[in-house]
Amino acid sequence: AQSVAQPEDQVNVAEGNPLTVKCTYSVSGNPYLFWYVQYPNRGLQFLLKYITGDNLVKGSYGFEAEFNKSQTSFHLKKPSALVSDSALYFCAVRGPSGNTPLVFGKGTRLSVIA
Amino acid sequence: DGGITQSPKYLFRKEGQNVTLSCEQNLNHDAMYWYRQDPGQGLRLIYYSQIVNDFQKGDIAEGYSVSREKKESFPLTVTSAQKNPTAFYLCASGFPTGQGARKLFFGSGTQLSVL
Numbered sequence: 001a002q003s004v005a006q007p008e009d010q011v012n013v014a015e016g017n018p019l020t021v022k023c024t025y026s027v028s029g030n031p032y033l034f035w036y037v038q039y040p041n042r043g044l045q046f047l048l049k050y051i052t053g054d055n056l057v058k059g060s061y062g063f064e065a066e067f068n069k070s071q072t073s074f075h076l077k078k079p080s081a082l083v084s085d086s087a088l089y090f091c092a093v094r095g096p097s098g099n100t101p102l103v104f105g106k107g108t109r110l111s112v113i114a
Numbered sequence: 115d116g117g118i119t120q121s122p123k124y125l126f127r128k129e130g131q132n133v134t135l136s137c138e139q140n141l142n143h144d145a146m147y148w149y150r151q152d153p154g155q156g157l158r159l160i161y162y163s164q165i166v167n168d169f170q171k172g173d174i175a176e177g178y179s180v181s182r183e184k185k186e187s188f189p190l191t192v193t194s195a196q197k198n199p200t201a202f203y204l205c206a207s208g209f210p211t212g213q214g215a216r217k218l219f220f221g222s223g224t225q226l227s228v229l
Contacts, residue, residue, distance in 0.1 A: 009154070034217070043118075043204055043220030044157075090156065094216075101147060101172065102218060106156035 002027040004093045006105035013081045014113050021076040021108045023091030033074040034092040034102065035065055044090060050074060061085070081112045117141040120205050120221035126229050127192065127199055135190045135224045137205035144209060145216060146188035150174060151202040151223075160203075163188055192226065200228050 004025045013019045025031055032051055036044040048059025055067045065076045076089060088109050092102040118139045127133045139146065145164050149157040159172030163182040177196025182188055188207075192199045203224045208216035 006156075036218075036220075041223070041225075043120075043222045044206075044218070045220070046217055049217060101159055101162050102216075103159075104149075104157040106154060 002031075002093050002095050002100070002103050004091050004103055004105040006089075006091055006108045008108050009106075010109045010111065012111045012113060015083055016080050019078050019081045019085070019110065019112070021089050021091075021110060023074045023076065023105060024072050025074060025091070025093040026072065027093055027095045029096040031074075032094045032096070033065075033067065035059065035063070035074075035076050036090045036092065036104075038088040038090065038107070040087075047076070047089075081110075083112045083114050086110055086112045118205060118207055118219055118221040120203075120224050122224060123222070125224055125226045127226060128229050130194045132191055132193050133199075133226070135192070135203055135205075135226070137188045137190065137221060138186055139188075139207040139219075140186060141207055141209070141219060142185070143207035143219070144185070145207060146182070147206040147208070147218065148172075148178075148180065148188070148190045149204045149206065151204055157204065160190065199226055201226060 034049045035047040038044045048057050050057045050067045058064045063078050088107045090107050091105040094100045094102050121136045147162040148160040158174050160178050161180040163169035169182050179191045205221040206218040208218045
């Protein structure tokens, strides 16, 4: 069975500082990994995904994520945080089968303080 | 949220009542999904459908029912058997991308509360 863990419920960072939101996964075979962001009372928005290729994936709004197979991690990063980045972030994983639904982590709330 | 419409935005259920949440998409996506979001628990899959007239149970299907009579529509009924229905419900749709990983598009959600 596939699963994903986001070990931090909350991450606080000062505006302008780098941010990292952690994610580890468990899946049979090569993973498909995703990050989504949710603003209050809204649906989720896609940020980026890793399927294959370069371990560093660049996405929307200046976010990037690094796939590390040996550590089974897919941490979300941004070099300089903005107050507007404050939101709930979800990591998701699926296995290589084309029909397998995404499994989401519990989410990490990011607060960027001015 | 473009292309997927969930209605209503807020819904209240009385004891013993069935209620139906609407989800419509105009993205021509094959797959549609229903997730339930509770604080601190992330998103849990209720039901999903890969094609019309076919659907599968997710992790927490008990007390819910769905139908997929049209590609564009995937309504979710919360039955009276669901004893703890208060939650934020998210509908999503997707299509195959690249090597087969399906990127999901989400609606803006329905907040269901019990009166």
